[in-house]
Amino acid sequence: MIRINLLPHREMKRAAQQRSFIIAAVAMLALGVGVVFLVHGVLSSRIDGQQARNKFLDQEIASLDKQIEEIRRLRDQTQQLLARKRVVETLQSNRAEVVQLFDQIARQLPDGVYLRNIKQTGTKVNIVGLAQSNARVSTLLRNLESSPWLDNASLVEIKVATVNNQRLNEFNMNVDVARPKPEPTAAAKKPVPPAGTPVPAK
Numbered sequence: 001m002i003r004i005n006l007l008p009h010r011e012m013k014r015a016a017q018q019r020s021f022i023i024a025a026v027a028m029l030a031l032g033v034g035v036v037f038l039v040h041g042v043l044s045s046r047i048d049g050q051q052a053r054n055k056f057l058d059q060e061i062a063s064l065d066k067q068i069e070e071i072r073r074l075r076d077q078t079q080q081l082l083a084r085k086r087v088v089e090t091l092q093s094n095r096a097e098v099v100q101l102f103d104q105i106a107r108q109l110p111d112g113v114y115l116r117n118i119k120q121t122g123t124k125v126n127i128v129g130l131a132q133s134n135a136r137v138s139t140l141l142r143n144l145e146s147s148p149w150l151d152n153a154s155l156v157e158i159k160v161a162t163v164n165n166q167r168l169n170e171f172n173m174n175v176d177v178a179r180p181k182p183e184p185t186a187a188a189k190k191p192v193p194p195a196g197t198p199v200p201a202k
Helices: 007-108 134-146
Strands: 113-121 124-131 150-163 166-177
Touching (some): 007 113, 007 150, 113 134, 124 134, 134 150, 134 166
Antiparallel strands (some): 113 124, 150 166
């Protein structure tokens, strides 16, 4: 009877299977490593892109902050210039008003009245002076009231004073500065006929 020894064949088959397993395992490991590197590369690329976008946004935000600061600075300068302009306009208006005030007081000053002090605070004017009699003080009050630039003239105090051995009346009065009202136009002066009145033909 012929006997065949199959042991070497089985060992060779087992060795071939082991080699195939090892090759498959190495291939799977290499594939896994490749996938890991690929995913890492993709994620790194995305992270780098996001970081670049973040850096760009930070630069743009910084630029906008500078522009906003410049706008605020220009706005503050504009407000300061406008405030100075208003001050200059007020000073010019006050200067013209002071000239008009002194002119009006000088025009309304009766004989026998001498002014010692004039003080203006806003629209309020305080006048201190001397008069030869109470009647002249009353005349000054009436004259001031009649001026279109002055209003609410009122006597604060009047007392006897001796100046250069002369008996005079020292007075203290207040008056308001009032702008004259514009003259009404011809159309405004013309009376309006009542409703239902027939209009004459031209």
